[in-house]
Amino acid sequence: MKKLPRSFYLRPTLTVAKELLGKHIVTKASGHSMIGRIVEVEAYLGGKDPASHAYRGKTRRNEVMFLEGGHLYVYFTYGMHYCANVVTEEEGIGHAVLLRAVEPVEGVEAMTRNRNAGNRGKNPVGITNGPAKLCQAMGIGRSENGTDLAGDKIFITEGIDIPRSLIRSSPRIGVSKGVRHPWRFYINNNAWVSR
DNA sequence: TAGTTGATCGTCT
DNA sequence: GACGATCAACTAA
Numbered sequence: 001m002k003k004l005p006r007s008f009y010l011r012p013t014l015t016v017a018k019e020l021l022g023k024h025i026v027t028k029a030s031g032h033s034m035i036g037r038i039v040e041v042e043a044y045l046g047g048k049d050p051a052s053h054a055y056r057g058k059t060r061r062n063e064v065m066f067l068e069g070g071h072l073y074v075y076f077t078y079g080m081h082y083c084a085n086v087v088t089e090e091e092g093i094g095h096a097v098l099l100r101a102v103e104p105v106e107g108v109e110a111m112t113r114n115r116n117a118g119n120r121g122k123n124p125v126g127i128t129n130g131p132a133k134l135c136q137a138m139g140i141g142r143s144e145n146g147t148d149l150a151g152d153k154i155f156i157t158e159g160i161d162i163p164r165s166l167i168r169s170s171p172r173i174g175v176s177k178g179v180r181h182p183w184r185f186y187i188n189n190n191a192w193v194s195r
Numbered sequence: 196t197a198g199t200t201g202a203t204c205g206t207c208t
Numbered sequence: 209g210a211c212g213a214t215c216a217a218c219t220a221a
Contacts, residue, residue, distance in 0.1 A: 042213070051213070061206060079203030081214050098213060132214050174213055 001157040006150055009069030013088040013095040017043040018185050022162035027154045029139030032110035036102030037159050040186040040193045042172045046094030051178035054094035064146045065094045074145040081132035084140050101129045103192040111137035129194045
């Protein structure tokens, strides 16, 4: 399937966020190729957005957010979790889209194995229906921070078309600031959306 | 089923 | 020194 061009990411963040729904993210870890269909995202608009890591400008932690659109920003939080974002817009802007949930398309066994390492594994939906879960399942961690999605390690391809009528929005989850903004987008009635 | 809490540590104040 | 763009286990009802 066709890899998304750089130009896809260099557009307004809210547009990119909505259009990422239905796309396929491809990763390779320990020889296994894994593909997940993006079904839930959240937009973080940098300096305009108190909930964004980039709100107060560039720091060592968030510097990847200020790269050109099409890079992967992975951050570590709560002492044990990684979350992945797709950087958008031009270099120096600091906007990104958080991947909150994916639906496994290929490599389900590998993802399940990644998730079960050390813990449980009962309901299949629980394997990638959260930002930290999908990172663990798809092998995304600190060393993937800053990865260029135009490369071959991790990239996003055309997936399936999602009719506008199936796209829903709501306030973002887990944030204490900027709650009024309905910048979480997800596919209606998709079983893999979180919660 | 809803609400609470422990785990665990890098980052910024 | 406080606090997360979280998760899963636990408790109460």
